[in-house]
Amino acid sequence: MLEDIPGLMEAIRARFAHVDSCPFTGPRVFFENAGGALTLNSVVETSARLAAIPDNQGRANGASEALVAMIAQGRADMRVFFNAAEGEVIVGESGTELLFRLIRAACLGTGTGVVLGSTLEHPASRSAAAHWAEMAGMDHVLIPHDPDTGRIEARAYGEAVTATTRVATVVHTSPVSGIGMDLPGIAAAIREVAPDCLIIVDGIQHAAHGGVDVAAARVDGYVVSAYKMFARHGYGVAWLSDRLATLPHEHLRGAPGAPWEMGTRDTAAYATFSDVVAYLDWLGAQVSAETARRARISAAAEAIRSHEAALCKAMLQGVDGLRGVAEMPGITVVGGEANAHREGLVTFAQAGRDNAEIVAALNAAGIRTHLRKADHYSGTVLDPLGITTSVRVSLCHYNTHAEVAQFLSALGACI
Template sequence: MLGKTSELIEDVRARFAHVESCPFTGERIFFENAGGALTLKAVAETSAKFAAIPDNQGRDNPASAHLMSVIAKGKDDARTFFNAQGGEVIVGETGTELLFRLTRAACAAHATGGGKVISSTLEHPASRVAAARAAEASGLEHILVAHDDASGTVGPEAYAAAMTPDVRVATIVHASPVTGMGMDVAAIAGAIRAVAPECTIIVDGIQHAAHGHVDVTAAGVDGYVVSPYKMFSRHGFGLAWLSDRLAAAPHDALKEGGPWELGTRDTGAYAVFSDVVDYFAWLGETLGETGDRRARIEAAAAAIHAHETDLTEAMLKGTGNQKGLAELSGVTILGGVENPAREGLVSLTLEGMSAGELVAALRERGIRTHARAADHYSGNVLTPLGLDGCLRVSMCHYNTEGEVAAFLAAMKELTGD
């Protein structure tokens, strides 16, 4: 695990920009990774390189040919990351925009046949609202599966209870950006296909992708969407994998059956995604994996998950001489302390302080966190719990136990324990 080897964790941290300090405020601990993870230095360098190139794709010159090869490599690297057998990889404006496009196309394929679309109440509006609007536009019924408020999860049994053979499209959130809990996508997809085997299944992987394993073949899904800025890349694009079946669905294009990507793509977007995949492969190899590129990625994902589990356990139960959040007065942990679904994120409330006040108090102590409000984005999770907000403390594998200890010291001061 990363935290057990000081040389490795320092090597990891050295590959990211602004690990220990903000370019505007100076030294700080970054526990706001769910809002956008730290950026690989290689991504920043690659972005600058391709932003300066004047040539376009599809031209008769060596520069253009190189751009086309970079795009092809980016797509191949993405398929390796997703463990996709075939299908298409596309980039779009954002992960949200791609979830809307994929869901709209999947529903449009059934516009004349009727049926249902199934989602869960745990989902971010990026997929939940996309499903609702696409269902209405295609004359399909939208079904919402209720998540479990106490654990902050939704499981295959909940989907199974709502399934009927006429479900045409399903959306699944791989991890909640509010609770930080991960879902068993393969089990949920299995429950769906047990009743409706031809259902088109689209996964919102935006929160999950930086924290663990992604395998669309094992999961048996048709679409998987990520926002690269949340997985060590940059803002400005989203990326999706589509199965051959989903790729063939009716979609916006300049001609019928034409490419999903509209207009000239940013070559740099594909290049920086390759940088991310390169990083996963490097980490897996450094950890001792000698297999192929996919095997190295899987080794990295396993180590990332294990390290982040250690960090969240330390935050909840204490480290060194610091009490954990579970022992501090007035602290309530969303999803409970003992929750194996948690992925590098702890959401909490503190009696006597609003989430916004707590964020400000921690900021004054050099710790960057974020407040979630019971609004359009998070009210589906917070309102049933009777909360108008919560503090979200989100970690990634480059964070350290020492940073967790500093956070706990600040929380101890704020609770007065």
């Protein structure tokens, strides 16, 4: 656990902006990371520095050459992060926009057949698949998830896939429950029946909490949102396999290489992603003896997973003599109280109560959480459990057991 290494947690927290205090409301514990993680100080500095540069890319001057070099480095760092020796990495407006673009190309480029998804997915992928399946004359089939575990097992995909399945969408981790999926297992189950199926993954919730390895997963598209993994708003990043990248898509006629990116991109998007990768590289060096960059990033992901698992356990079972969430009266924990696949997030509801009251009380006590309602974002997960409102408490590796104790103390006072 990160807190067991002397001085490491202090060094980690020192690298993030506003780690324990909001610039508008003062001291607070930040447990709203699923809504957007804290930002690295290096990302803030890079964004400000590049915002002041007037030069454009592709010009015959030193400033432009420097910008082009930053973009090239950003792409290389994205490849290391995704563990992608092949394929293409692109930057877009947001994770949602990139999911729509990848799913659109996959549906329109494969003709008739089935687009396979699940009831667990975020509307970003579910809506894109529904829309573009209809536009392409394809059937959109949704696999029901297990409401008790908040999960879809690989066998469920294996049972639903057919030889006519052309596109499959998978959410790596649910942003409602925090429960992660067996992505390599799901991909393998799909490919056993439909080897040419294009598999597109929503990794937006997963990226900050576990390793990303598209080579091991054997998928065709993987999308992340920068602001949920220590960078900033304004861009998302996607990896596309060669099969997906070469499908017909919008681009400027005559542009070399049929590029996916359109218009002049923000150099800081690439450079700040480099900042994120550099941070993970640094963290991996603190928790392992690895020397290769990708190996250090993998070590960082494992350390993050282990630390956050310990925080979730403390939150659910209690710490420092305080009752855990699972021990409090009338509480239902989405995904179950003892779910080994939980990734840095606990969502719960108290029966017979508008849980917005709990979110408000925690906020007044300096604990930032979020209300999840049975709406178009979360209804498919909450409705089967009979939950209309819930409290989402989302952690990251820079959070501490002391902050969990502060949360439990405040929660105990309002339950």
